[in-house]
Amino acid sequence: MFSGDEKPRGPYQSYNEWFDGQDSTRLLRKSVEAEALFRRTGITFNVYGDSEADERLIPFDIVPRIISAKEWAKLAKGIEQRVRALNAFVHDIYHRQEILKAGRVPTRLISENEAFMPEMVGLSPPGDIYTHIVGIDIVRTAKSEFYVLEDNARTPSGVSYMLENRETMLHMFPELFSQIKVARVNDYALQLRQSLTECAPEGSAEDPVLAVLTPGMYNSAYFEHSFIADQMGAELVEGRDLRVCEGKLAMRTTQGYRPIDVLYRRVDDDFLDPLNFNPLSRLGVPGIFDVYRAGRLTLANAPGTGISDDKAIYSYMPEIIEFYTGEQALLQNVPTWRCLEPDSLAYVLDNLDELVVKEVHGSGGYGMLIGPAASKAELKKFTKKLKANPHNYIAQPTLALSSVPILTENGLAPRHVDLRPFVLMSPKKVHITPGGLTRVALEEGSLVVNSSQGGGTKDTWVMEG
Amino acid sequence: MLGTTAGGLFWMFRNLERSENTARLVEAGLRIALTRPGGGHDEWESVVNTAGAAADYLSTHQTFDGASVVDYLLRDPSNPSSVLSAMEAARNNARMVRTALTREVWEATNESWMRLTAALTKPIQDRDLPQLLSLIRRETTLVRGSLAGTMMRNDQYDFAHLGMFLERSDNTARILDVKYYLLLPPEAQVGSRLDSIQWETILRSVSAQRAFRWANPGEMNARAIASFLILDPRMPRSLAFCYSKLNDNLSYLESTYGSSVPSKAMAQDLLQSTTASSIGDIFDQGLHEFLQSRIELANQLASQIETDYRFHG
Numbered sequence: 187m188f189s190g191d192e193k194p195r196g197p198y199q200s201y202n203e204w205f206d207g208q209d210s211t212r213l214l215r216k217s218v219e220a221e222a223l224f225r226r227t228g229i230t231f232n233v234y235g236d237s238e239a240d241e242r243l244i245p246f247d248i249v250p251r252i253i254s255a256k257e258w259a260k261l262a263k264g265i266e267q268r269v270r271a272l273n274a275f276v277h278d279i280y281h282r283q284e285i286l287k288a289g290r291v292p293t294r295l296i297s298e299n300e301a302f303m304p305e306m307v308g309l310s311p312p313g314d315i316y317t318h319i320v321g322i323d324i325v326r327t328a329k330s331e332f333y334v335l336e337d338n339a340r341t342p343s344g345v346s347y348m349l350e351n352r353e354t355m356l357h358m359f360p361e362l363f364s365q366i367k368v369a370r371v372n373d374y375a376l377q378l379r380q381s382l383t384e385c386a387p388e389g390s391a392e393d394p395v396l397a398v399l400t401p402g403m404y405n406s407a408y409f410e411h412s413f414i415a416d417q418m419g420a421e422l423v424e425g426r427d428l429r430v431c432e433g434k435l436a437m438r439t440t441q442g443y444r445p446i447d448v449l450y451r452r453v454d455d456d457f458l459d460p461l462n463f464n465p466l467s468r469l470g471v472p473g474i475f476d477v478y479r480a481g482r483l484t485l486a487n488a489p490g491t492g493i494s495d496d497k498a499i500y501s502y503m504p505e506i507i508e509f510y511t512g513e514q515a516l517l518q519n520v521p522t523w524r525c526l527e528p529d530s531l532a533y534v535l536d537n538l539d540e541l542v543v544k545e546v547h548g549s550g551g552y553g554m555l556i557g558p559a560a561s562k563a564e565l566k567k568f569t570k571k572l573k574a575n576p577h578n579y580i581a582q583p584t585l586a587l588s589s590v591p592i593l594t595e596n597g598l599a600p601r602h603v604d605l606r607p608f609v610l611m612s613p614k615k616v617h618i619t620p621g622g623l624t625r626v627a628l629e630e631g632s633l634v635v636n637s638s639q640g641g642g643t644k645d646t647w648v649m650e651g
Numbered sequence: 652m653l654g655t656t657a658g659g660l661f662w663m664f665r666n667l668e669r670s671e672n673t674a675r676l677v678e679a680g681l682r683i684a685l686t687r688p689g690g691g692h693d694e695w696e697s698v699v700n701t702a703g704a705a706a707d708y709l710s711t712h713q714t715f716d717g718a719s720v721v722d723y724l725l726r727d728p729s730n731p732s733s734v735l736s737a738m739e740a741a742r743n744n745a746r747m748v749r750t751a752l753t754r755e756v757w758e759a760t761n762e763s764w765m766r767l768t769a770a771l772t773k774p775i776q777d778r779d780l781p782q783l784l785s786l787i788r789r790e791t792t793l794v795r796g797s798l799a800g801t802m803m804r805n806d807q808y809d810f811a812h813l814g815m816f817l818e819r820s821d822n823t824a825r826i827l828d829v830k831y832y833l834l835l836p837p838e839a840q841v842g843s844r845l846d847s848i849q850w851e852t853i854l855r856s857v858s859a860q861r862a863f864r865w866a867n868p869g870e871m872n873a874r875a876i877a878s879f880l881i882l883d884p885r886m887p888r889s890l891a892f893c894y895s896k897l898n899d900n901l902s903y904l905e906s907t908y909g910s911s912v913p914s915k916a917m918a919q920d921l922l923q924s925t926t927a928s929s930i931g932d933i934f935d936q937g938l939h940e941f942l943q944s945r946i947e948l949a950n951q952l953a954s955q956i957e958t959d960y961r962f963h964g
């Protein structure tokens with residue numbers, strides 16, 4: 187659409203032909219209609235510390251982001267390679283630590299990392315799968331040039347938006363889907379169920395009992411937790427519904443306690459088990475980790491996977507991929523300066539106004555600095571922070587992110603986007619849902635796509651080949 | 652099903668039923684206030700009594716004037732039984748048990764909540780009140796309709812119904828109890844204009860004026876009204892009807908789960924001890940005592956259901 191020569195770019199061609207035939211006021215009305223649909227369905231997220239509007243909608247843009255079959259095939263290959271490497275890395279870190287012995291990743295990065303869980307050392311989860319569900323954040327800078335921004339190997343969220351965005355589009359523009367062949371996403375929940383079933387502990391029934399653990403309805407992602415449980419036909423449970431009975435994790439049903447084989451937990455590691463971890467946690471289940479250690483429960487994702495996805499480890503991903511797969515990484519990393527290295531820190535401080543600085547353990551777009559958009563005072567503040575705590579930060583160049591069209595009151599306008607494809611991993615296969623969640627920075631020129639910072643989402647179409 | 656989910660369904664429908672009943676009470680109060688000179692402060696007081704909220708009301712108000720009572724019952728967030736609070740609670744219950752609801756039931760509940768909270772955020776103008784009350788009834792009816800039209804007849808449905816009929820029987824019993832003095836003889840007063848207005852209020856507050864006339868063409872007297880609202884098994888808000896539904900749903904649960912529980916026996920006793928009496932027996936025994944014992948037994952039944960089906964562990 188915006189490839190310069192004013193001719194629609196490949197995958198957008200059919201969509202553009204349709205779009206040109208539309209009345210723009212009708213489309214704007216559809217945008218309002220979409221919002222009402224989301225409200226009715228209750229697709230909201232809660233914002234911490236915001237009592238005025240504790241349930242908010244993530245703005246939805248009705249223009250799909252379209253990816254060609256060829257581009258997707260290339261991406262999917264790179265994603266699969268990356269996820270396999272992540273899983274192998276976590277396994278290795280909690281077993282022989284070959285990669286540290288080989289000197290490819292500094293030992294200090296693991297031993298001093300809060301996400302490292304000593305309790306996991308030597309423990310082998312069912313099927314040797316750690317990263318059951320992964321979200322890989324990807325940006326494109328030029329045609330077919332993709333960079334991985336971030337790996338999410340703990341409890342990646344957003345998949346419900348991927349699914350509901352498609353539902354909304356199907357509801358509002360049914361005619362589009364008969365004209366244009368878009369790869370389906372709506373079997374995600376079944377795929378998830380199957381993938382988790384394949385990871386059930388030994389000795390489970392053929393149809394193991396699955397449940398989704400949520401911190402509760404005041405959690406910002408509660409809608410997603412209930413949505414996923416609902417879609418895959420699993421119980422949605424909270425800590426208060428669970429206890430350990432006869433060596434198994436069990437949930438309190440109307441007829442007594444019933445064992446659970448696989449728990450898709452949306453509660454952080456530290457809160458899982460007040461006996462083994464944070465004693466103040468009321469979100470978890472006392473003794474659950476003992477059941478896990480005994481091999482009688484699958485936790486998805488495994489505790490301790492956070493060791494693979496923090497921003498300091500990220501910069502070693504090319505080495506990690508090569509180490510475990512013997513191949514060059516298919517997807518590129520964004521060049522990253524690790525501020526704990528004095529040379530890098532010096533460079534970052536000199537070029538702060540051109541860089542993006544992120545906290546190593548941060549997420550959700552909080553605590554980051556976008557150099558080109560920052561005021562002098564902000565730059566000064568960050569210089570101080572960097573000097574005081576260099577190991578807490580990494581820096582990356584601001585990429586010339588490609589943009590895609592969104593609908594505004596003045597017609598189509600380009601905005602920056604990223605993409606989070608969702609990956610499921612079992613001992614049998616790696617499944618990647620075609621597409622993913624496209625997040626879009628709604629403000630002109632903005633690079634921040636996080637929903638907590640005013641970003642929106644759009645449907646993501648992968649064309650069928 | 653999780654015990655928590657069963658409890659959530661139970662309370663969701665209790666709360667929905669409660670908001671609908673509160674709207675009806677206000678509707679009946681409004682009717683009296685409009686048709687009687689003097690604004691009907693007594694009537695509003697008895698409406699608050701029926702809602703079981705007199706003590707709470709008086710902690711923040713001095714008089715039972717119409718505007719304050721209406722505001723308190725419909726939109727006061729500090730009143731846990733106000734329509735606003737009950738809808739909020741019902742919707743929170745629904746969010747909690749979303750995996751046990753069809754999409755239709757969830758959306759109907761969510762939309763009702765959105766519309767009613769929007770309608771109840773601003774103070775209510777007199778002229779908007781009738782419309783607002785019918786909106787409340789319509790919204791809760793939509794939820795009930797989607798329940799009937801889309802939910803499986805399984806344990807989920809049974810718990811929803813248990814909550815609905817416990818709340819409803821409680822409401823009918825309270826209405827009768829607050830007004831019982833009107834229903835008692837002396838026969839001499841029968842037929843006075845005041846009484847017939849009051850009786851009509853009783854019927855109106857359970858939406859039963861028309862139904863009563865069908866069942867009792869031509870006559871309106873205290874005994875017939877009491878009999879209709881306590882014993883008539885065809886009247887969907889009568890005690891006999893509600894208790895029989897409770898008994899049915901508990902027996903469906905027993906057969907679904909293949910095990911018997913104490914609450915089923917309690918429901919059966921409650922039903923039998925109620926329907927075994929004639930209206931004459933009830934008046935002889937003392938209407939007030941009879942109604943008080945129903946309210947008490949239904950409360951015991953509710954907490955036995957909670958225990959039997961592990962709502963809280």
